[in-house]
Amino acid sequence: MSDVAHEANVSQATVSLVLNDVDGSGISQSTKDRVRVVAARMGYRPNAVARSLKLQRSDTIGFVSDQITTTPYAFGLVQGAHDAVRSFGRHLLISNVEHPGDVPRKVAEEMAVVELLERRVDGIIFASRFHRTLDVPSALNEVPSVLLDVAAVDHSLASIVPDEYTAAKNVCQLLLDVGHTQVVHLSTPHETPSVTMRRRGFVDAMTEAGLADSAVTIMGSGDSTPEGYITALEVLSAPSHPTAIFCHNDEMAWGVYQAAAEVGLVVPDDLSVVGFKNVSLVAPMLRPGLTTVELPHYGMARWAVSYLVEGRTDPVQEVVECPIVVRDSVIPPGLTGQLTRNQENR
């Protein structure tokens, strides 16, 4: 900047005033033009580090997560945060806490936050790959922060989570609406909010339909495709099998498709299936397309960024609706044979 100033025969202050378009600076148009031309000619490029130091603001947001950058699951979160941040002219500093290695997770998380604070981020988004309850790093209180998909034990920080309970209830209702009465919930043996809320949504939907007794929840040994397959195989091999299955997630739903094919059942003719999460690599690729619940990760992350950029600090607890994505895996029970499978599945 000094070089530009010298070359344009003005002071460094003038260059700063011109390039930042400070109004009320009273620089004559001719000087402004001259400075701009010289700066362009010399290829002047502002030093954001110096700028940050002076302004006490880095135009950078920290993003701490567990496995998000690392897995193909919740990349909508990073994507939303990244896009939103860029649209505000800021940048994203990502810190993934995954391999705790020798240090316990809690310590690793705290360290990640502290490192971001040292870099003077203007705010921090603390995200989880799935909705869970956490004892959140205390250093988060030193800067505006938002919890993404994380239910904190105390509610002193703003947070945004999906309404998985209502979503689960709604997809189940969708099954009930077309006439299913024998619905099984294929769940997974974890006790995160994600899991329990989906279970509760299922149970409540069934109960309200007067089907409390037939609301069967079955626990697989995990939440992946092969685990869904194995569990579904048992369920579907039994003499009387359900006419619909509500899966904890799309991956397990795929396992259900595989198990159904194995025992000669056709989806959706003999078995309706719904998933959860709308995994882009799975749900739309299955044949027939899987009806599922969309977790609005992208929008949630955008909201989190907006919250920080707007300078808010109030501890709102946002709960967002999850839209149902209807595809072709649900039809009324007992329609077997009435539809020619190959044709109606596009």
Add this chain to the structure above:
Amino acid sequence: MSDVAHEANVSQATVSLVLNDVDGSGISQSTKDRVRVVAARMGYRPNAVARSLKLQRSDTIGFVSDQITTTPYAFGLVQGAHDAVRSFGRHLLISNVEHPGDVPRKVAEEMAVVELLERRVDGIIFASRFHRTLDVPSALNEVPSVLLDVAAVDHSLASIVPDEYTAAKNVCQLLLDVGHTQVVHLSTPHETPSVTMRRRGFVDAMTEAGLADSAVTIMGSGDSTPEGYITALEVLSAPSHPTAIFCHNDEMAWGVYQAAAEVGLVVPDDLSVVGFKNVSLVAPMLRPGLTTVELPHYGMARWAVSYLVEGRTDPVQEVVECPIVVRDSVIPPGLTGQLTRNQENR
């Protein structure tokens, strides 16, 4: 730091010397202890921005990509870069160029790089979601840079790409080794290095096996699962169908599985299938598990980071080997009925 200095009755310089453990500084042990205690008690946290300004080094690496952060495909690249960077005590500034919107891609890329330069990153990794040839932003020359999965038109920058040609040749060889002679390559109508190198690998493997005449490459209308399905359906419905299919990627291979099921063919009994990319959400989840090629994205990204951290600037053109991941989708042709499908597929 001044506050700490004042509280410990020393100068700011002393605090700096102590906290940075400068050797040869000649600070007495007692003073060191005192300073450290005071700093800890006051919760002193260094300002990385000021540090960067003074040291002319940000300990930050820029990561520019097209769709990586955004899609579940090549997340191994971000993951590797992130982990490597963290292990060196640095941070990653991610800039995804995707929605060019009103500005052309080239301009958007150049802008992304320039923004990173303004933030004084110590180096830039310029990555692509898939291996392709690009006219790379010229601003990359102003800072140490590595091209990841990008073949630049000129070779002035270091780059690292997978050896897709050899990998393709090798998987095809694997099919030939077990006895297949009627092999079809299911490709996609793009002309990126990824696509052409896999095609060439296929053709060369076939030619070297004396099967040049039966080396059939079929182009789908795209590279996704449904597109693979549609194309495979045609291929497999023909009176005489191949005994093995080499797919451009895992997603298309899944489409082949679906098409096979549709026409009553069993994988691998009636049809062997190999994919490419080892997509974690697909290849291991298919039944039978898909034999495919692993693109070593994680390791490539780590290499790129190491290159930058080591301060290298030589324009190496690294080409890395892609391991084959053997699962259960390949067996010799003509074994139909000899294996009981349900049992051997785990």
Add this chain to the structure above:
DNA sequence: CATGAATTCTAATTCGTATTAGCAATTGAC
């Protein structure tokens, strides 16, 4: 022509740290 007002610019300071030259006090040697 003097005075005040407006215009146009600059000098000086600041942000928080790293680093070097050098000062003061202590110790050692004779």
Add this chain to the structure above:
DNA sequence: GTCAATTGCTAATACGAATTAGAATTCATG
């Protein structure tokens, strides 16, 4: 008791920009 060497610390400066108080010049007015 003197000088040199050593120990232990500090003052001062720089990094690159933003910002403010005010200087220098021009203009308008009576």
